[in-house]
Amino acid sequence: xxxxxxxxxxxxxxxxxxxxxxxxxxxxxxxxxxxxxxxxxxxxxxxxxxxxxxxxxxxxxxxxxxxxxxxxxxxxxxxxxxxxxxxxxxxxxxxxxxxxxxxxxxxxxxxxxxxxxxxxxxxxxxxxxxxxxxxxxxxxxxxxxxxxxxxxxxxxxxxxxxxxxxxxxxxxxxxxxxxxxxxxxxxxxxxxxxxxxxxxxxxxxxxxxxxxx
Numbered sequence: 001x002x003x004x005x006x007x008x009x010x011x012x013x014x015x016x017x018x019x020x021x022x023x024x025x026x027x028x029x030x031x032x033x034x035x036x037x038x039x040x041x042x043x044x045x046x047x048x049x050x051x052x053x054x055x056x057x058x059x060x061x062x063x064x065x066x067x068x069x070x071x072x073x074x075x076x077x078x079x080x081x082x083x084x085x086x087x088x089x090x091x092x093x094x095x096x097x098x099x100x101x102x103x104x105x106x107x108x109x110x111x112x113x114x115x116x117x118x119x120x121x122x123x124x125x126x127x128x129x130x131x132x133x134x135x136x137x138x139x140x141x142x143x144x145x146x147x148x149x150x151x152x153x154x155x156x157x158x159x160x161x162x163x164x165x166x167x168x169x170x171x172x173x174x175x176x177x178x179x180x181x182x183x184x185x186x187x188x189x190x191x192x193x194x195x196x197x198x199x200x201x202x203x204x205x206x207x208x209x210x211x212x213x
Contacts (some may be wrong), residue, residue, distance in 0.1 A: 001092055006039055010040075020107055021041075022045035022048075025040075026055075026058050046085070053139060056143060063177065064178075071088070072087075073089075077135070087104065144189075148179075168203045
């Protein structure tokens with residue numbers, strides 16, 4: 001992966017489309033996976049900068065390296081302060097086809113949405129009314145919090161009412177999402193679900209064995 005070329009490309013794209021266009025490059029071969037961003041132009045759009053951590057898509061890619069993901073184009077995301085972005089994710093592959101980086105483009109269309117009736121013809125985002133923009137975390141800690149919240153929504157009941165099967169389901173989602181690639185995530189997840197780290201990893205092992213049978 002030619003990082004110098006990608007940095008120049010990120011600068012060119014952001015300059016072409018202006019201050020509302022953020023371009024982020026993630027290095028998936030970085031030694032420290034809590035700090036994958038190696039290029040960030042107009043990072044104010046999602047409040048990210050050089051050295052920040054992975055997005056949810058990056059985590060999932062790292063967790064499932066055996067898969068060959070397809071590029072994701074023109075989908076909606078949102079920031080923590082409620083702004084809506086039109087996003088595209090391009091997976092950067094080496095000669096063997098393995099993903100080694102991610103180029104992400106996020107364009108803030110909040111003002112356009114506010115005037116959608118007048119400029120609908122130039123938005124071109126997906127028309128699926130059920131689609132909900134995905135949150136863009138500002139740190140790996142926020143990303144982990146988002147993933148934990150989503151795991152609870154998937155189960156459909158608060159932690160206090162969860163049985164072993166419910167917690168196993170939630171933890172399977174976290175494992176599949178790559179949550180445990182985040183440093184010290186096991187401590188936070190086990191504390192949140194009121195279980196020991198030994199129990200946490202036994203739940204992961206249960207689901208792994210079921211998937212193999």
